[in-house]
Each structure stands twice: as C-alpha cells, then as structure tokens.
Amino acid sequence: MVRILKPRRSQPIARRAARVLAWILATSVMDAAWADVDKGADSFDSNCAECHSVAKTLKNKKGPSLFGVVGRTAASVPGFAYSDAMRAAGFAWTPDKLDAYIAAPKKLVPDGKMKFDGLDDAAERADLIDFLRQQH
Amino acid sequence: MLGLLLLIGAGSAQALPSFARQTGEECAACHVGGIGPQLTPHGQKFKIGGYLDGDSPDNWLLPVAVQGIVTSTHTDKGVPDGAAEGFKDNNNTVFQEGSLFLAGRYYGNVGGFVQETYSGVDHHWAWDNVDLRYARTLKLGGKDTIVGVSLNNSPTTQDPFNTLPAWNFPYVSSDLTPGYLGEPLLAGGLEQVVAGLTAYGYFDDWLYAELGTYHDLGGGFLRNVGLYREDRINLSGTAPYARLNIGHEFNHQMASVGLVAMNANVLSDPSSSDKDKYRDVGVDASYQFLGTRKHIFSLNSRYLHESQKLRATFAGSGADRSRHHLNEYNLNGSYYYLNTWGATVGLFGTSGARDATLYAPGDIEGSRTGKPDSRGVIYQVDWTPWGKEGSWMEPLANLRLALQYTMYDKFNGSSSNYDGAGRDASDNNTLMAFAWFAF
Numbered sequence: 001m002v003r004i005l006k007p008r009r010s011q012p013i014a015r016r017a018a019r020v021l022a023w024i025l026a027t028s029v030m031d032a033a034w035a036d037v038d039k040g041a042d043s044f045d046s047n048c049a050e051c052h053s054v055a056k057t058l059k060n061k062k063g064p065s066l067f068g069v070v071g072r073t074a075a076s077v078p079g080f081a082y083s084d085a086m087r088a089a090g091f092a093w094t095p096d097k098l099d100a101y102i103a104a105p106k107k108l109v110p111d112g113k114m115k116f117d118g119l120d121d122a123a124e125r126a127d128l129i130d131f132l133r134q135q136h
Numbered sequence: 137m138l139g140l141l142l143l144i145g146a147g148s149a150q151a152l153p154s155f156a157r158q159t160g161e162e163c164a165a166c167h168v169g170g171i172g173p174q175l176t177p178h179g180q181k182f183k184i185g186g187y188l189d190g191d192s193p194d195n196w197l198l199p200v201a202v203q204g205i206v207t208s209t210h211t212d213k214g215v216p217d218g219a220a221e222g223f224k225d226n227n228n229t230v231f232q233e234g235s236l237f238l239a240g241r242y243y244g245n246v247g248g249f250v251q252e253t254y255s256g257v258d259h260h261w262a263w264d265n266v267d268l269r270y271a272r273t274l275k276l277g278g279k280d281t282i283v284g285v286s287l288n289n290s291p292t293t294q295d296p297f298n299t300l301p302a303w304n305f306p307y308v309s310s311d312l313t314p315g316y317l318g319e320p321l322l323a324g325g326l327e328q329v330v331a332g333l334t335a336y337g338y339f340d341d342w343l344y345a346e347l348g349t350y351h352d353l354g355g356g357f358l359r360n361v362g363l364y365r366e367d368r369i370n371l372s373g374t375a376p377y378a379r380l381n382i383g384h385e386f387n388h389q390m391a392s393v394g395l396v397a398m399n400a401n402v403l404s405d406p407s408s409s410d411k412d413k414y415r416d417v418g419v420d421a422s423y424q425f426l427g428t429r430k431h432i433f434s435l436n437s438r439y440l441h442e443s444q445k446l447r448a449t450f451a452g453s454g455a456d457r458s459r460h461h462l463n464e465y466n467l468n469g470s471y472y473y474l475n476t477w478g479a480t481v482g483l484f485g486t487s488g489a490r491d492a493t494l495y496a497p498g499d500i501e502g503s504r505t506g507k508p509d510s511r512g513v514i515y516q517v518d519w520t521p522w523g524k525e526g527s528w529m530e531p532l533a534n535l536r537l538a539l540q541y542t543m544y545d546k547f548n549g550s551s552s553n554y555d556g557a558g559r560d561a562s563d564n565n566t567l568m569a570f571a572w573f574a575f
Contacts, residue, residue: 045428046388050165050178053525061160062189081191115280 040131043124047116054135063114068136069093070129085111098129152249153574154201155182156531158240159190163523163534168424168434170475170523171536171572173303176426177341177383177390180296184282184338186271187240187247199240203574207232209310213563215500219312220257228312231256232570235264245272252362257311262362263328265302267294279340286334290327291350291398294334297381299420299438300396302327305468305482306514306540310568314500317548318488318508320442320462322398322416326350329358329369334377344381349374350400372411375400381420390424396440403448410448417441430474437467446494455494462488462508478518485511485546495549497556504556507549512561516540536572541565 044054052066053059059067064080074089075082086109091097101108102125104118119125152172156163159182164170166179175183182189207230214225223230234254241247251264271284292300301323319325334348352371359365376399383392396418401411420438425431442462450458468482488495492506518538522528547561548554554561 042428045430046426049429049525050161050176053160055525059160059525061165 036127037131037134039124040127040129043119043128044131047119047128051114054132066132066135070095070098070133070136083109083111083113085109086113095129095133098132099125102128152201152203152237152239153532153534154199154237154240155187158187158199160531161190162525162527162530164429164475164525167523168432168470168475169472169478169518169536170520171534171574173307174298174305174434174436174470175296175303176424177385181282181338181341183296184271184284184336184344185273186245186269186282186284187249188245188271190241199238199242201237201239201574203233203235203237203572205232205234205308205570205572206230207308207310207312207568207570209312210567211313211563212565213559215314223257223312230312232311246270255311260362263289265290265293265328269294276339281340282338284336286332286336286348288332288334289330289353290324291322291330291332291375291377292396294332294336294346295379295396297344297383297392297394297420297422298434298436299394299422299466300418301438301440301466304436304438304466305470305480306516306542308538308540308570308572309542310566313542313566314547314564316486316508316510317495317501317503318462318510319486320416320440320464321400321414322396322418322440322442323464325414326369326371326375326400328361329353329363329367330371330375332377334379336379341385342383344379344383344394346377346379348377350377350398351375370403370406372401372403388426388428390426391422393419393421395419404446404454405448405452408448408451410451412448413445415443432472432475433469435467435469438465440464449494453493456491460489460491460494462486468514475524476520478516478520480514480516480518482514482516483511484514485509487511490549499555499557500559501548502555502557503548503550504554505549509546509549510544510561511546512542512544514540514542532575534574536570538570538572540568540570542568 051061051063053061054067056067058065058077060080064077070093072093074091074093075087089109102119105112105114105116166176166182168174168176210227216225218225219228233256236252239249248268250266253264254261266289268287269284271282274281274283286294288294290302292302330350331353332348332350334346336346338344351374355365355368358368378397381392381394383390398416400414404412418438418440423435425433444460446455446458446460449455464486466484468480470478470480472478487509490506495503495506495508497504516538518536520536522530523534543565544561547564552560
C-alpha cells in the first residue's frame with residue numbers, strides 16, 4: 001500500500017510569533033535561572049553603589065537612580081543632569097542595552113558622563129542585570 | 137628651637153556632610169569606615185578633582201559643615217600641675233575642638249576645603265586646614281588626566297593617599313597628653329603657618345605627580361587668622377615640595393607606592409644670617425581591599441628621613457652640633473565591617489642623633505638621654521552607626537564613638553626615667569574615649 005504523504009501546511013504568522021515568544025520566555029527563564037541575584041547584588045555593591053542608588057525614592061548620586069532602570073527610557077530620571085549624549089540616545093534600557101553599556105559605556109554612549117571603564121565578565125554582567133531587574 | 141617640641145596634636149579629622157550633600161553620596165562612598173579622613177579610591181578622585189563632583193538637589197545650602205570632637209583622656213600617670221592650663225592632672229573630659237567648614241564646589245572649577253577650629257583646650261579660634269583648588273579634566277594621549285592647582289596652608293594637607301602626615305592614623309588624638317620631641321618638619325612642623333601653591337596632574341587614574349613651593353606667611357597674617365606669634369616658622373625663601381605616587385586598582389582592591397620630598401630653610405634667629413636647613417624625603421605605600429564594602433581592609437605606611445643642618449640653632453647655643461637627622465615611620469592597618477564596626481592598629485616611631493642641648497632634660501617633656509627617640513603602638517576600636525545610604529539624617533549627620541589606647545615603648549630617648557625626673561615612657565600610656573560628630 002502506498003502511503004500518500006500530505007504536503008506540510010505553512011505555519012500561520014500568529015503561530016510563528018507564539019513560538020518565538022515562547023523561545024524568548026524560555027530563554028529569559030533560563031537566563032534568570034543561571035544568573036545569580038545575590039552575586040548581582042555583590043557586583044552592584046562593588047562596582048556601582050558609590051555612584052548609583054536603587055532606593056525606591058529615586059535617589060540620584062553622582063549617577064542617576066537605578067531603581068526601575070530595566071525598561072526605562074534613557075535619561076528619564078527626574079532631577080538628574082544627564083549629558084547631552086545620553087539625552088540624545090533615545091533608547092530604552094533593555095537587558096541587551098544594559099549589557100552593552102555596562103561592558104563598555106563609552107562605546108555605547110561615547111560622550112556620556114559615566115566614568116567607568118566597563119565590566120568585562122559577561123556572567124557578572126548577567127548577574128548584575130538580573131539584580132537590577134529586581135529593583136522596581 | 138624648631139623641631140624640639142612638636143605635640144602630636146589633635147589629629148586630622150575630616151568627613152563632611154557638605155560633600156555628601158553636594159554629591160548625593162553617603163560618607164562611606166569616599167571614606168573608609170563611614171567617616172573621614174581615610175579615603176577610598178573614589179574619595180581620592182573627588183579630592184584630586186577639586187571637590188567638584190556632584191550636583192545633588194540635596195545641596196540646598198552653602199557648602200557649610202560643622203564638626204565637634206569630645207574626648208575623655210586618662211594617662212597611666214597624671215601630669216603634675218595639670219594636663220593643660222585649667223585642667224586636672226588626669227582624667228579630663230573636654231569638648232576638644234569644634235570646627236566650621238566651607239567645603240565643596242565654590243564656583244565652576246573652583247572648590248576647596250576651609251576649616252576654622254575652636255580649641256576647647258586653648259579656648260581659642262584659629263584657622264585650621266585650608267586647601268583651595270582649581271581642577272579640570274583633559275585628554276592626554278587619549279586618557280583622562282586631571283590637572284589642577286592647590287593653594288594650601290600645610291604640606292601634605294593636599295595629599296589624597298592616606299599615608300602622609302596631615303591625614304594619617306590616628307585621626308583623633310588627645311590634646312591633654314604629653315607630646316614627644318623631634319618630628320620631621322614635614323610631619324607637622326609647618327602646619328597652618330605657611331602658604332603653599334602646588335600644581336598636580338593625575339594621569340589615567342594611576343600616576344600622580346605634584347610640584348610646588350611653600351612660603352612664609354608673616355607674623356601679622358598669622359595673628360589675623362588666630363595663631364600666636366610663637367607659632368611662626370620664619371621660612372627663608374621658598375620651600376620646594378614634590379610628590380609622586382603610582383597606584384593600581386584591581387578586583388576591587390587598590391595599591392599604591394609613592395615618594396615625597398621637601399627642602400626648607402628656616403631663619404631661627406632673624407638677627408643672624410645663619411639658617412637651619414631641613415631636607416625631608418619619604419617613601420609611602422598603601423593597600424585597600426574594598427570588595428563589596430562589607431569587609432574593608434586597609435594598610436597605610438610611610439617612612440620619612442630628615443637631614444638637618446642646624447647652623448643657626450648651633451650658633452645660638454641651642455644645639456651641641458649642627459648636623460642632625462630624624463627618622464620617622466608610621467604603619468597602620470584597619471578592618472571595617474559594614475563601614476560601621478572598625479578596629480585599627482598603628483605603629484609609630486621617631487629616632488635621631490643624641491644632643492643633650494637640643495633634646496635637653498626636663499620634667500615630662502624633656503629627655504634625660506639627649507635623644508629624641510620615641511615609639512609605640514595605638515589600638516583603636518570604633519563604631520560609626522551613620523554615614524551609609526539610608527542612615528538616620530543621611531546626608532546631614534555623621535557620628536563616630538571610639539576607644540583608643542596608646543602604648544609607649546620608648547619616650548624621648550628612654551623607656552624608664554626618660555625625663556630625668558623619674559617618669560617612665562609607660563606613664564604616658566593613654567586611654568581615650570572620643571565622640572566625633574559632624575553635620
């Protein structure tokens with residue numbers, strides 16, 4: 001008996017989008033599982049806390065408050081005097097943007113004010129960003 | 137008789153809420169242990185940068201701050217006729233000093249640190265530390281380089297590296313204990329009685345170089361700022377000063393080594409053309425482990441050598457010979473937990489050549505042996521409850537409560553009967569409790 005194979009139907013756009021979304025969510029869950037919030041807090045204390053606060057009061061120090069920074073539009077904390085370059089950046093602080101900025105601030109915003117050479121360790125950046133995600 | 141008797145002094149406390157208001161940062165961001173003056177690398181850069189950083193909305197006042205220190209002092213053996221005029225032989229509690237500061241950014245690239253202090257021992261106001269700066273950041277070979285000038289009134293007051301005399305441990309000492317003989321001129325001999333103009337550069341956060349000169353201020357000026365006629369050190373010409381420091385930050389640690397030098401000629405007898413010549417050279421090194429700021433360790437050290445040609449003092453029969461020298465060291469290590477609980481151990485010592493006239497016998501503060509040698513160890517434990525983010529009244533208030541014990545192994549040349557009147561070095565061992573607050 002000859003088995004007749006049915007031709008595969010192309011997937012609707014909605015289903016494709018759902019699969020992509022599921023992959024992103026799964027990746028995020030995996031990222032969250034791999035990243036270590038406690039290590040991120042330590043990294044924040046070691047690298048960031050002199051100049052940045054995560055207090056809910058949106059306290060600005062030498063650098064702007066990082067409370068709620070993930071997802072926030074760049075240069076949008078009230079009362080902080082941003083550089084022209086940061087004001088012109090216009091992007092939102094997605095985890096990817098934060099990762100790029102923390103790795104090399106002057107590469108992402110060449111004329112920005114932040115005096116920080118960058119954090120080379122990708123795993124430490126992931127921990128740090130995961131810690132920042134919790135600050136909202 | 138310069139160099140004969142230099143009291144240890146009241147130490148050099150510094151940690152100012154006016155800086156915290158300006159930067160929006162807690163005291164602990166710049167100071168090891170949550171209160172000054174021991175600087176973190178962040179604090180060192182703030183000072184080198186001219187006290188300019190920050191534009192916090194909390195900075196609603198002029199850069200004004202207030203500081204007070206209350207001490208309670210017990211020496212193993214009291215000082216006959218009082219530890220100072222108006223005080224008991226022993227067990228004295230006093231509001232030792234109160235200071236007003238104008239400290240922070242004044243205008244544009246000009247900032248400073250100006251301190252006026254009331255002594256509760258002398259009952260007297262006088263100017264204290266002054267460090268006015270202009271600083272800016274340039275690109276040199278593609279690297280950030282801070283360049284600046286400092287107008288200050290004490291050699292090493294402008295230094296940011298925690299090792300040189302103006303800002304080394306102990307940061308608070310009792311004014312009501314006997315002082316020992318013979319410390320190098322660079323270790324406080326010109327404190328507040330000269331004007332210095334120095335230019336400096338700080339390249340790429342690791343190389344610091346500074347050159348400048350110090351000048352006599354004149355008796356009239358010193359009286360106008362609250363000092364006494366006898367405080368004047370009559371400098372002849374200018375006293376050149378040089379400083380070099382190389383530092384490296386790695387894995388939330390910092391290490392540095394440095395050199396310092398100063399040449400000064402002093403007209404001890406204005407009626408004579410003879411001068412006393414002092415040549416100071418020193419090496420220093422420091423290390424800090426900062427980590428997450430939960431556990432902070434630091435080590436600070438320096439060694440100074442001063443060669444002296446005391447022709448004027450010798451000609452005036454104030455010394456048995458003109459050629460002398462002094463060696464001085466200071467080594468201290470501290471540990472702080474959460475920038476709140478701290479313990480510090482410090483070793484100190486001075487030694488020099490024998491001279492029975494220059495270092496003459498005398499009750500309490502003289503030398504039976506004619507030698508200026510003193511050495512000892514200082515232990516301190518302290519509690520600094522505020523000065524961190526979220527602390528009470530932050531950034532408007534800070535406080536340290538401390539207990540300090542100073543043990544002398546040798547005092548003015550000897551361990552026993554050092555003054556020729558039966559007093560032992562250990563009789564000057566001092567237990568001091570102090571409260572240091574700032575607003």
